[in-house]
Amino acid sequence: MADRDDDDDAYAKLVRRMNSPRVVIENDAFKHATVIQTVYRQGTLLEVVQVLTDLNLVITKAYMSSDGGWFMNVFHVTDDGGNKIRDEGILNCIKKALETDASYMVKPMGKKLLSKEHTLIELTGTDRPGLLSEVCAVLTDLSCNVVNAEIWAHNARAAAVIHITDQSTGTAIEDPVQLSLIQELLYNVLKDLGDYRTPTVSISSPEQIHTGRRLHQMMFAARDFERPVSDQNDDSVRPYVTVSDCPDRDYTVVTASSIDRPKLLFDTVCTLTDMQYLVFHGVVITDRDGAYQEYYIRHVDGFPMSSEAERQRGLQLELFTDDHFGLLSDITRTLRENGLCAKRAEISTKNGKAKHNFIVTDVSGNPVEPKTIYLIRQQMGQSVIQVRGNLSMSPKFPQQTPGSFLFGSFFKCPSFQNFGLIKSLSRDACSFADIAKSTEQNVP
Numbered sequence: 001m002a003d004r005d006d007d008d009d010a011y012a013k014l015v016r017r018m019n020s021p022r023v024v025i026e027n028d029a030f031k032h033a034t035v036i037q038t039v040y041r042q043g044t045l046l047e048v049v050q051v052l053t054d055l056n057l058v059i060t061k062a063y064m065s066s067d068g069g070w071f072m073n074v075f076h077v078t079d080d081g082g083n084k085i086r087d088e089g090i091l092n093c094i095k096k097a098l099e100t101d102a103s104y105m106v107k108p109m110g111k112k113l114l115s116k117e118h119t120l121i122e123l124t125g126t127d128r129p130g131l132l133s134e135v136c137a138v139l140t141d142l143s144c145n146v147v148n149a150e151i152w153a154h155n156a157r158a159a160a161v162i163h164i165t166d167q168s169t170g171t172a173i174e175d176p177v178q179l180s181l182i183q184e185l186l187y188n189v190l191k192d193l194g195d196y197r198t199p200t201v202s203i204s205s206p207e208q209i210h211t212g213r214r215l216h217q218m219m220f221a222a223r224d225f226e227r228p229v230s231d232q233n234d235d236s237v238r239p240y241v242t243v244s245d246c247p248d249r250d251y252t253v254v255t256a257s258s259i260d261r262p263k264l265l266f267d268t269v270c271t272l273t274d275m276q277y278l279v280f281h282g283v284v285i286t287d288r289d290g291a292y293q294e295y296y297i298r299h300v301d302g303f304p305m306s307s308e309a310e311r312q313r314g315l316q317l318e319l320f321t322d323d324h325f326g327l328l329s330d331i332t333r334t335l336r337e338n339g340l341c342a343k344r345a346e347i348s349t350k351n352g353k354a355k356h357n358f359i360v361t362d363v364s365g366n367p368v369e370p371k372t373i374y375l376i377r378q379q380m381g382q383s384v385i386q387v388r389g390n391l392s393m394s395p396k397f398p399q400q401t402p403g404s405f406l407f408g409s410f411f412k413c414p415s416f417q418n419f420g421l422i423k424s425l426s427r428d429a430c431s432f433a434d435i436a437k438s439t440e441q442n443v444p
Helices: 002-019 045-054 088-099 131-141 176-190 211-221 264-274 308-312 327-337 370-380 406-412 420-428 432-440
Strands: 022-026 034-040 058-067 070-078 119-126 144-154 157-166 200-204 240-246 251-258 277-287 290-299 315-322 340-350 353-362 385-388
Touching: 022 088, 034 045, 034 088, 045 058, 045 070, 045 088, 045 211, 045 264, 119 176, 119 211, 131 144, 131 157, 131 176, 144 211, 157 211, 176 200, 211 264, 251 264, 251 277, 264 277, 264 290, 315 370, 327 340, 327 353, 327 370, 370 385
Parallel strands: none
Antiparallel strands: 022 034, 034 070, 058 070, 058 277, 119 157, 119 200, 144 157, 240 251, 251 290, 277 290, 315 353, 315 385, 340 353
């Protein structure tokens, strides 16, 4: 039996070694950047970008591709001063971090905090002037010491991950009465009577989380992508984003032109991941004029965005109203009588209010007709039912050939068995201004 266990361990080690990421760092290829090349079979693009971001590296260019289950990336990086990475200790640290087994690739790199001596608080709610001050005042009044915190605000939504200790003991707060009081008072601070969206306050023991990654998830759940009505006419600083079909390769192509900023690639890949899309190929190029990003993506189910599978995921209906006995029965009966089938439902009631979310299709699994939603809203009230997403659920994105995009020439190569093509493109990459000028002719 012992011999068999030894054989199993040896086989597991062999498989892990075969699938371990391969990393090559070049400092002589380019004058102003260090080039990092990675090949890996397990893990995701997000995990690789997360490691580079946590090491405080600035990614100025990136080329990403996949073939036969293998993922190949080339990153041009500098320090935060725009200089090459020349310190051998830092270079070895980068290599070691990226070569770590993919299943451990997201372990702490200075952005995670795991300690039984802290209590974790997660908050989301409507942003307003003075909100952070009010939260801090509550924690101070309750004798809570803030050990570590990160707070984000976007599109009138706010999220925070806060680690606290008891001021008198310097350790985690375990008294359930005190924890309940903290949660109640923070909820009252976050509550906005003019907003139908309920704030969230979660208190727990710290888990091994990546703070930036967690905040992305919290903001996505808080629907921070919905712009306030007051801001919907201000497009002065919005990035220019296009979504197109690439039907001959079964990809959806997403391009974005915007102002460059720190962690832009990490934030973009996080957003795609939260929306359950995988990046198979991509290009990111930045310079002083801005940033250009191009991604070839599919949903995690393997289909592009505009496919039949995407349409059948359904339309999201969000209901917010006063709760009463039999409300859920009335809602589901109304959906059934109008020929709709709930493929997913999230039911929530609190403080006399009901907030229910339904993903619906017709009884055949087809997209919901706009007139059906009109009838339901007439029956239940215009302000009660909110529709999230496009009623057609079948966006007809402009179709483009692979050659229409910067990364399109990659598809002419039958295999990606080495980095030759990527390195060639990397060396010949034009400036952002040239890219923007050339792509304008192809953007619908």
